[in-house]
């Protein structure tokens with residue numbers, strides 16, 4: 001897995017973030033099963049609540065391209081120490097990976113965590129009716 005390429009994609013798309021309210025820019029890059037990289041940035045909204053995080057934007061891009069299994073995700077901010085994805089994004093990422101590396105990157109360093117460590121006991125919906133916690 002080319003971690004540098006994934007981090008670089010997240011860093012580049014961060015420049016496109018629409019974050020006039022928080023001024024906190026985030027870039028994300030998801031590695032699909034084909035090896036293709038899908039990117040997303042945070043897109044804020046005047047309502048605040050309609051804001052979309054970078055990670056979810058990247059996941060939506062992957063799904064729209066017809067891929068539904070993520071191999072890894074990189075999140076890029078200018079924070080030191082690095083930030084971790086918000087709770088909603090963790091759950092959305094877990095829809096497309098039982099577990100995967102989550103690369104938390106900043107301008108001068110990165111660290112890697114597992115999605116399972118970031119989201120233990122994730123919610124899993126069984127269409128037959130019962131719910132499980134995986």
Ligand code: THU
Pocket residue numbers: 019022024025026041042043044051052053054055084085086089
């Ligand atoms: N944000 C993300 O893009 N990803 C996260 O995991 C956490 C927060 C964005 C949303 C909002 O535009 C800004 O960061 C401040 O919360």
